[in-house]
Amino acid sequence: MREVHVDEIIAAVEKLCIEANIKLPEDVKFALNKAVEKETSPLGREILNDIIKNYQIAEEKDLAICQDTGFAVFFVKLGQDVRITGGNFTEAINEGVRRGYKNGYLRKSIVNDPLIYRKNTGDNTPAIIHLEIVPGDKIHITFAPKGGGSENMSALRMLKPSDGVEGLKKFVLETVRQAGPNPCPPIIIGVGIGGTIEVATLIAKKALLRPIGEHHPMPEIAELEKELLEEVNKLGIGPQGFGGKTTALAVNIETFPAHIASLPVAINIQCHVARHKEVEI
Amino acid sequence: MIKHITTPLTPEIISSLQAGDKVLISGIIYSARDAAHKRLYEMIKKGEKLPIELEGQIIYYVGPCPAKPGTVIGSAGPTTSGRMDAYTPLLLEKGLKGMIGKGFRSKEVVDAIVKYGAVYFGAIGGAGALLADSIKDSKIVAFEDLGPEAIYEFKVENFPAIVIIDKEGNDLYKIGVEKYREI
Numbered sequence: 001m002r003e004v005h006v007d008e009i010i011a012a013v014e015k016l017c018i019e020a021n022i023k024l025p026e027d028v029k030f031a032l033n034k035a036v037e038k039e040t041s042p043l044g045r046e047i048l049n050d051i052i053k054n055y056q057i058a059e060e061k062d063l064a065i066c067q068d069t070g071f072a073v074f075f076v077k078l079g080q081d082v083r084i085t086g087g088n089f090t091e092a093i094n095e096g097v098r099r100g101y102k103n104g105y106l107r108k109s110i111v112n113d114p115l116i117y118r119k120n121t122g123d124n125t126p127a128i129i130h131l132e133i134v135p136g137d138k139i140h141i142t143f144a145p146k147g148g149g150s151e152n153m154s155a156l157r158m159l160k161p162s163d164g165v166e167g168l169k170k171f172v173l174e175t176v177r178q179a180g181p182n183p184c185p186p187i188i189i190g191v192g193i194g195g196t197i198e199v200a201t202l203i204a205k206k207a208l209l210r211p212i213g214e215h216h217p218m219p220e221i222a223e224l225e226k227e228l229l230e231e232v233n234k235l236g237i238g239p240q241g242f243g244g245k246t247t248a249l250a251v252n253i254e255t256f257p258a259h260i261a262s263l264p265v266a267i268n269i270q271c272h273v274a275r276h277k278e279v280e281i
Numbered sequence: 282m283i284k285h286i287t288t289p290l291t292p293e294i295i296s297s298l299q300a301g302d303k304v305l306i307s308g309i310i311y312s313a314r315d316a317a318h319k320r321l322y323e324m325i326k327k328g329e330k331l332p333i334e335l336e337g338q339i340i341y342y343v344g345p346c347p348a349k350p351g352t353v354i355g356s357a358g359p360t361t362s363g364r365m366d367a368y369t370p371l372l373l374e375k376g377l378k379g380m381i382g383k384g385f386r387s388k389e390v391v392d393a394i395v396k397y398g399a400v401y402f403g404a405i406g407g408a409g410a411l412l413a414d415s416i417k418d419s420k421i422v423a424f425e426d427l428g429p430e431a432i433y434e435f436k437v438e439n440f441p442a443i444v445i446i447d448k449e450g451n452d453l454y455k456i457g458v459e460k461y462r463e464i
Binding site for chain 2: 040043050053054055057063065066067068069107109118149152173180181184234236237238242244245271272273
């Protein structure tokens with residue numbers, strides 16, 4: 001058994017919240033720079049250049065890349081040989097969020113009751129924590145703040161197994177076309193196929209964590225990712241929806257076994273400010 | 282060509298703008314997003330006096346990050362405009378002339394833009410650090426209890442935007458996408 005004090009978790013989470021919101025991952029930066037070279041719309045190129053300038057300013061001035069610093073989403077792999085001491089694990093994550101969003105001058109974007117009162121909680125809590133118990137004595141925490149604009153354009157559909165690959169493609173293209181400029185293109189498209197309704201959406205979100213350019217291990221799915229990206233970029237939406245070839249930077253698919261009767265498909269859309277950062281304790 | 286415009290917006294300025302034009306906006310603009318719109322709308326319905334004068338003004342759909350000490354404001358990019366659609370026609374009827382945001386507008390909003398001679402601008406979504414650079418002064422003028430959703434008065438200098446929907450109802454989202462669409 002390895003003991004980890006909650007103070008260590010709180011400090012790590014605070015740091016994650018601030019750093020992830022200020023510095024864009026390298027793979028996203030690379031994809032944006034590559035997109036400028038490929039974009040044929042002059043206005044589209046200008047927009048992409050401004051997006052690049054924006055992440056540079058954010059880094060230089062220690063500012064949030066986007067004012068929507070998101071719902072604080074965590075993926076935690078907790079080693080089964082870790083014993084948490086000094087307090088409550090969930091509360092430690094929430095305390096780290098509280099401190100990170102306060103000390104990093106990040107926006108607090110969460111309202112308590114979603115339907116009736118919608119009062120801001122004032123500290124960006126509660127965090128959303130996806131916990132997995134794994135072998136070992138480490139705690140691995142991935143933080144992925146999720147903005148509201150792109151999340152709102154996400155979709156779920158329970159397809160029929162007979163809908164197959166064609167049905168899936170149609171659903172993805174329809175969803176991206178309908179979203180148009182709203183999720184701040186260029187976007188990253190996370191697709192979750194299989195499982196039950198909640199697994200499909202969860203793996204769609206996990207798909208967004210995969211570095212741009214890395215593909216699904218199954219060759220057929222990897223091929224589908226490339227094909228879908230090509231198709232999506234023929235929709236003409238372009239950077240910010242003003243027209244162009246760069247509608248998406250990547251299509252990442254995650255799969256899970258499905259029930260004999262089902263083909264659940266979830267599409268989680270992520271804007272170009274595709275933030276995530278990890279730490280191991 | 283980039284057009285320099287100043288607030289408040291006059292009918293002449295609005296008539297000079299076409300969908301696709303790049304503009305740099307200077308002067309006073311007001312922030313308001315979901316919760317503030319709901320309150321403004323309800324106040325108008327009840328016949329109450331609004332905390333800001335709408336005539337000729339621009340509303341920027343933004344909920345900024347807090348300002349660090351010694352700075353004017355934190356990151357301040359646009360939020361999705363469509364969520365304000367239910368409230369917008371009434372604000373346009375009451376004199377609002379410009380909106381800055383991102384994303385589609387409803388048919389009712391486009392009709393009201395044409396009817397009242399207004400304009401819908403787009404700023405780059407996700408470029409909050411860049412856009413904050415052109416905000417030179419900032420103060421909360423209403424609904425402070427709403428936190429990031431309070432109404433701020435911003436003094437902007439050369440705030441970069443693009444005309445998405447002009448007073449004729451032309452829409453850059455349609456024009457631009459048609460040009461590059463292959464499927």
